[in-house]
Amino acid sequence: MSKRKKFSCAPLRESSNNTNINTVSEPETSTIAVLKNDIRILKENVAECKTMLQQLINTQAKSNIMLTEISTQKHIRTTFPIKSLDELRKVDDDIGENPDRYVAILKGIIGQQKYFCKRFSNIVSGDVILKLNYDGVKNMIPFKDFQKLNNALFGCLKTEGYDEKSYIADIRNAIKLFKGRHFKKQKNQEQAITETKLQKFSAGGEPYRKRKKKYKDFDQRLFSIVNSFEKDEREND
Structure with missing residues (x-):
């Protein structure tokens, strides 16, 4: 009778070519940090722009009120009595x-x-x-x-x-x-x-x-x- 082959139950070794999916390389980590910083700066710039825009709107509104008052006063002087x-x-x-x-x-x-x-x-x-x-x-x-x-x-x-x-x-x-x-x-x-x-x-x-x-x-x-x-x-x- 022929002899059966014996199989070893020893644990398999991980191949040196396999990569852990949770591990991120150092260059990629640096790029993400840069992007996050850029996003933060962009958000700050947008917030500043919104503030400046609101200030401009308020200034324009005040100017319009002043122009209306000047126009009204001029109208009063020229119309009445x-x-x-x-x-x-x-x-x-x-x-x-x-x-x-x-x-x-x-x-x-x-x-x-x-x-x-x-x-x-x-x-x-x-x-x-x-x-x-x-x-x-x-x-x-x-x-x-x-x-x-x-x-x-x-x-x-x-x-x-x-x-x-x-x-x-x-x-x-x-x-x-x-x-x-x-x-x-x-x-x-x-x-x-x-x-x-x-x-x-x-x-x-x-x-x-x-x-x-x-x-x-x-x-x-x-x-x-x-x-x-x-x-x-x-x-x-």
Whole structure:
């Protein structure tokens, strides 16, 4: 009979050519470290760029606000007080395009509600107010026809309990207050001019205000004669 081959049970030796998959060579480790460092620097640069971009956005926003404020202030200076009826009509039309902006502007001019009557002439000039009343009676221009401006003013003044009737009363009072002051000032100026001229004809240089009534009557008659004479001379010239 043939002999069977015997097999050894000794453990197998690892081949010197086999490589452990968990082992990374030194050059590869160095490359990964470099890449990680590059990624970290890149992230830092991106973060810095985001910060700078946000700062630029904030700066631009502030610049836009400043430009808007400058534009608004320039608009206020060139628009108010409204100097003519044509300008009044134009402002009324413009308010329709941007009512919120005008409400803010008018609030800045008026301030508190209690100052409205006194500051109405800062919105509409005296020359225009003299041509207005609210309803347009006595051959005046009706302020109520400028509906957009009225709506904007009402929006500025409106508070709890403040209704349309209150607003109309305030507008009438504002116009009345200005006209009263205007005509009183005009009368005082005319009186001062008259008294200055009459002083020239006051006997003994006595102040006109202190002279007795009979002398004042005489001065006024004399002043009337001199005025008439001066008028004739001007017409002859």
